[in-house]
Amino acid sequence: MVASKYDNVGGRWASRLASVALSCVLSVLPAVASAQEPEADITAPVYVAKDCCTLCPKASDPDSYATTFLKDYLYLVQGEGQWLFRTEAELNITAQKDELVWDDLERMVKDLNARGTQILVYLSAPRAVVQVQRLTPEVRARFDYDGLLKNYQGYLEHLRKVGFIVPPADRFASVKKGEDFHFQRDAHWNPSGAKRAAELIAEYIKPLNFNFPPKTFVTKESSVITRRGTIAFAADVICGSRYPTESSIFYETTAPATDDLFGDEPVPEIALVGTSFSGSAEYHFMGFLRAALQTDMLQNSFAGAGFDGSITQYLASPAFQKAPPKLIVWEFPYQFFGRADHATMRRIVPLVNNGCVNRKALISNEVELTNDGDYKEILFNGGSNFITEKSKNLIVDMQFSDPNVREISSEIWYLDGRHELIRSRYNQFTNMEGRFVMELNRAPEYADQPVVDYRLQVLTTLGKPVKVKATMCSALEPGNAVVKSGAPAP
Known part of the structure; x- marks a missing residue:
């Protein structure tokens, strides 16, 4: 039989493959042998959870509490662990x-x-x-x-x-x-x-x-x-923590x-x-x-x-x-x-008795107001129909045409020449639909004086003029308030 020129080449490749296979087997044998030996003791890793955050020095700096929100969190102090406290709201005495x-x-x-x-x-x-058990000894020692x-x-x-x-x-x-x-x-x-x-x-x-x-x-x-x-959020804003x-x-x-489908609730x-x-x-x-x-x-x-x-x-x-x-x-x-x-x-x-609703109006008026920064007269007591009712018995009930009016300032003049400025404000969460009810002054130096003039300034920023309907009435007028029966005697 005549040998082909490819036979010699194939023989050489077969020899090489056999050599590689033998090397692989020899390399695996130690591993197999070691697998059959007893396992060595393995120590499990230990993980320690650490507190992520601590208050930074800026928490004690008054300038860090510049926004309206942060002013409610004066001043943050560290409690036990990750407890946080506010000194003004939670540790100081409110008088x-x-x-x-x-x-x-x-x-x-x-x-x-x-x-x-x-x-x-x-x-x-x-x-x-x-x-109190969550305060650190250092914090508790600093406060009464x-x-x-x-x-x-x-x-x-x-x-x-x-x-x-x-x-x-x-x-x-x-x-x-x-x-x-x-x-x-x-x-x-x-x-x-x-x-x-x-x-x-x-x-x-x-x-x-x-x-x-x-x-x-x-x-x-x-x-x-x-x-x-909320306290965490304040700390995050001040310290950049999370x-x-x-x-x-x-x-x-x-x-x-219940089975009583037709019963009155x-x-x-x-x-x-x-x-x-x-x-x-x-x-x-x-x-x-x-x-x-x-x-x-x-x-x-x-x-x-x-x-x-x-x-x-x-x-x-x-x-x-x-x-x-x-x-x-x-x-x-x-x-x-x-x-x-x-x-x-x-x-x-x-x-409690609904202001001047269902009470006789002693004086009433409707006026248009703007945000020009001036007080404008809305009620005047004078002339032949002068109202002698004492200040301590009087109520002024105001209804604005714009329900978004939330802040006003009143300038009230009394017969003896005294006057007062009083600011009234509802926050953004309180909805009174533009109504303000105000008792006149009951302090001893004002209580027995009749009112002469009631002037008003709107402090809420408005895009256009607003009307206010104002009524003055006496709290001594009984009105028609509904009275609940059946409550236990106080």
């Missing part, structure tokens, strides 16, 4: 320096009682009082914690003295030691705090025999939600269906007014209170209400004026009470 406020609150309570409505104030405790607690308790007692129903909210910090009732980096209470507050209220008022219409409510856990705290979100349980409170006899603490579904305060009392209630709280927004809006509403409830639950945080002043109360108190 109520305007003594007239207490007289105003007492008149407000009496006027509500005359309409068959009692009012409960839930003044939520300073966050540092409730979460005992004085803060004493001041808060003094407010509760004074509110009781002027006629409010006031649950012992100072017991908040003395139960369930170690349980947190607030978020670590947020100004609000968490659902546990909201539930505890609802339980305190229910325990306190059940013996008062309000006899609210019964309704079954059941609360259950629904889901887990996360939030970025604090983690916090999680909490989201609750639902429902009334089980009872009208709720409780009205809830307040801030985001009581208005947010995330904290679930109203749901917990419904379940604790087993009765329904009307929700009138909203975020941004501050001390006065929600109560102002509710008292002026048809819901209150046509059907005053047996009980108003008014919630606001401790730090807001220091912002209450006589000027604010002069707006709130006359709303």
Whole structure:
């Protein structure tokens, strides 16, 4: 047989392939042998979770809090772990320096009682009082914690003295030691705090025999939600950090269906007014209170209400004026009470009886106003029909044609030559649809003086002139206010 020239080439390739195959087998054998040997001990890696963020030195610099938002967070301090606190709102003592406020609150309570409505104030405790165990020793040493607690308790007692129903909210910090009732980096209470507050209220008022219409409510856990705290956000803005979100349980409170398909639904006899603490579904305060009392209630709280927004809006509403409830639950945080002043109360108190609605007008007028920076006369008391009614009994009720008017300044002249300037403002969250109601001055030096001239300046920036219809009436005029029957005697 004759050999081909390709046979020799093929032989060489076959030889090379065999050599490569043998090398592969030899390289694998040690690995196979080692696999059959006992395994050596392997130490698992250890991971340590470290705090992501700490406050920077800028947090103690007043210039870091230049915006309106950040002014509510003066000054951030580090608590235990990643807890953050605000010194002005949560650690410093808030003083109520305007003594007239207490007289105003007492008149407000009496006027509500005359309409068959009692009012409960839930003044939520300073966050540092409730979460004192989360303060570092250094922070606690810098602030008068005992004085803060004493001041808060003094407010509760004074509110009781002027006629409010006031649950012992100072017991908040003395139960369930170690349980947190607030978020670590947020100004609000968490659902546990909201539930505890609802339980305190229910325990306190059940013996008062309000006899609210019964309704079954059941609360259950629904889901887990996360939030970025408001204090964390402020710290992030100042320090450029990124604090983690916090999680909490989201609750639902429902009334089980009944077989009484044609039964009349009872009208709720409780009205809830307040801030985001009581208005947010995330904290679930109203749901917990419904379940604790087993009765329904009307929700009138909203975020941004501050001390006065929600109560102002509710008292002026048809819901209150046509059907005053047996009980108003008014919630606001401790730090807001220091912002209450006589000027604010002069707006709130006359709303209980709806200002000059259904009262005889002593003087009335309609005037067009502009943003020219000048005061313009809207009511003048003079001539042969001079009104001699004393200032302490007078109310001025103003309705603007533009519902966006939120800030005004009044210049009021009295018969003896005295005059006053008083500024009235609703924040952007309060909707009074352009209505302002004002008591005239009740301070001793003004109280017995008749008013001569009422002048007004619109401070809200407007694109065009606005009309205001102003009425002056006497608070001694009974009017036609609806009175609720069946409430327990105060």
